[in-house]
Amino acid sequence: MDIEILASGSKGNCYKVKTSDTTLLIECGISFKEIQKKLKFKMHEIDACLITHSHKDHSKAVKDMLKSGIDCYMSYGTTEELEVLNHHRVINFKRKNYLSFQPITKQEYRSVQIGSNMxxxxxxxxxxxxxxxxxxxDNISDETLLFITDTAYVKYRFDRIDYxxxxxxxxKKTLDDNVRNGILDINLRNRIVQNHMSxxxxxxxxxxxxxxxxKKIYVMHLSxxxxxxxxxxxxxQKITGKSVVIC
Structure with missing residues (x-):
């Protein structure tokens, strides 16, 4: 897999992932013009965009992505909040009402296939x-990517991770020091703790x-x-002994 960081952080998130036969964007949280520039205007190479949730730093360009003919995958709840219901380029994930194998212990959604990728x-x-x-x-290379952002914690364990x-x-110490020093409001501190990973x-x-x-860890969305x-x-690096890239 070839992973390219287009943007990361509270000002916007966008990541390009190229697998054996498919090129995906994960998130489109910067302007469409910025995405075009970072991709050297080769938008035709993008097969689909995956969006994690509706906050603008993850979804800012969604309507322009749809207008440009790019399929955007997201949950139904995200579709509602982004007000793109019934758009023919929006694909909603279907929920499952039973548990199954896959790479996680419990599975809430049905998987979808995009090119060689589950x-x-x-x-x-x-x-x-x-x-x-x-x-x-990626069913051709048999490589896997686990993408985790904007969550207080992860509810699942995974059998295998390549990237x-x-x-x-x-x-936590830096966050609490900022509260004690009057740099950060306690209410904002609590919201951060309830919604982001330390x-x-x-x-x-x-x-x-x-x-x-x-093989490699990409650390995203640093405050x-x-x-x-x-x-x-x-x-x-101490915990894993692996190569770490700060995005």
Whole structure:
């Protein structure tokens, strides 16, 4: 898999993932013009866009993406909040009412096929309607990508991960120091804790999952004021022994 970071953080998120026969965007949280520029105006190469939830830093360009003829995949709740109901280019994930194998212990949604890729959405913990994250399996290369952003924690364990893209929004000590020093409002602090992953939560997730096949970790969505880039990279490398890219 070839992963390219187009934008990451509270000002906008957009990631390009090229697999054996397919090129996907995950998120479109910057302007359509910015996406065009970053892709050198080769929008025809994009087969689909996956959106995790309705917040603008993840979905800003969705209506322009649809107008340009790109299929956008998302939950029904996200479709409602983005007001793109009934658009013929919107594909909603269908819920399952039973549990099954797949790479997660419990599965809420049916997987969809895009080219050689099985896309499996799974629920996240965030203050929007029906947010999801993604597990992607390229059936040709047999490589997997786990994409996790904007969630307080991850409810599931995964059998195998080749590439991990994971949010590490804040460091708990840095966040609490900012509250004590009057830099951060306590209400905003509580909202961050209830909706985003800390370094401590990321470390817990890494310890709970099988990382034996992991090739690379991309750390996304760092807070400008509440994170510590050097500490985050050092601690994740210490736990995993893998290559870590701070997005």
């Amino acid at each position: 896309i499996l959405p799974f629920g996240s913990v965030h203050d929007t309607k029906e947010p999801v994250n993604y597990f992607i399996l 991990l893209m994971i949010e590490c929004n804040y460091v 370094l401590e939560t990321v470390i817990g997730f890494l310890k709970a999952n099988d990382l034996s096949k992991l 400008e004021h509440n994170s510590d880039e050097e500490l985050i990279k050092t601690e994740i």
